[in-house]
Amino acid sequence: MSSPTSSHAYGVGMIAIIIGMSVSIVFYTSFYIPESLAKPSVSEHILNPDGDFIIEIVPGAVIDGNENYVPNQAKVLLGVSNKVIWKNLDDTPHTVTPDHRASDSYSGDFGSIGVIKSGESFEFLFTEVQEIPYHCEPHPWMTGNISIELSRF
Ligand SMILES: [Cu+2]
Numbered sequence: 001m002s003s004p005t006s007s008h009a010y011g012v013g014m015i016a017i018i019i020g021m022s023v024s025i026v027f028y029t030s031f032y033i034p035e036s037l038a039k040p041s042v043s044e045h046i047l048n049p050d051g052d053f054i055i056e057i058v059p060g061a062v063i064d065g066n067e068n069y070v071p072n073q074a075k076v077l078l079g080v081s082n083k084v085i086w087k088n089l090d091d092t093p094h095t096v097t098p099d100h101r102a103s104d105s106y107s108g109d110f111g112s113i114g115v116i117k118s119g120e121s122f123e124f125l126f127t128e129v130q131e132i133p134y135h136c137e138p139h140p141w142m143t144g145n146i147s148i149e150l151s152r153f
Helices: 003-036
Strands: 053-056 073-077 084-087 121-125 130-135 143-149
Touching: 053 073
Parallel strands: 053 084, 073 143
Antiparallel strands: 084 121, 130 143
């Protein structure tokens, strides 16, 4: 048989377990899940670099042997020129397509979605050091390379 004291202790124990579980669930849903889904924290300098870095898809780029992406071997610095804009100045639609799947943990998958029409542009904010060789999907002889590097500051 149980004494009144031990059954009371048992009741308090159950309540403590229930409260503990509730607190854990509230913590998990309110703090842990939003934190794990949040984008990585990126410094203000990198989110708002000093200026845009322009890569022109020059007129006549569609013709094999011509210049196409200019500058062709681009080097950008985080916090300085990591926001890159490809401008299509050619008459033909082109793409910026990575040779191998490439992504940035803040901005997501790299590459133009569909074609960049004549007069239009594609922009991408790089937040991590990496090097990406890329090409034009309809005109695979058009190739370029972009390298994202740390600035010295
Ligand atoms: Cu093209």
